Amino acid sequence: MTDPTLLVLAFAATLALALVSAAALRGWQGWLELRRLELNGGRAAPGARGPARVELTELRDRVRRLEALANGVEG
Structure with missing residues (x-):
C-alpha cells in the first residue's frame, strides 16, 4: 500500500523539523535570558543560573x- 521510501522520508523530515524546532526554542530562551539580564542592569534574576x-x-x-x-x- 504505502511505499517504504516515502514513509522513511516522512519520518526523517519530521525528525529534522523537531530538531530545528528544539534548537530554535533553545536560542529563543537564551535571547530572552539575555534581555532579562540587560533589563536588570547586568544582575542575574533570582533563581537564574x-x-x-x-x-x-x-x-x-x-x-x-x-x-x-x-x-x-x-x-
Whole structure:
C-alpha cells in the first residue's frame, strides 16, 4: 500500500523539523535570558543560573597555577 521510501522520508523530515524546532526554542530562551539580564542592569534574576562566572574564576586559577609551574614555583 504505502511505499517504504516515502514513509522513511516522512519520518526523517519530521525528525529534522523537531530538531530545528528544539534548537530554535533553545536560542529563543537564551535571547530572552539575555534581555532579562540587560533589563536588570547586568544582575542575574533570582533563581537564574550563573555557571559562567564560576567557570571563569576556575580558569583564571588554573592559568595562575600553570604560570607558576612554568616559572618553577610550586603553587
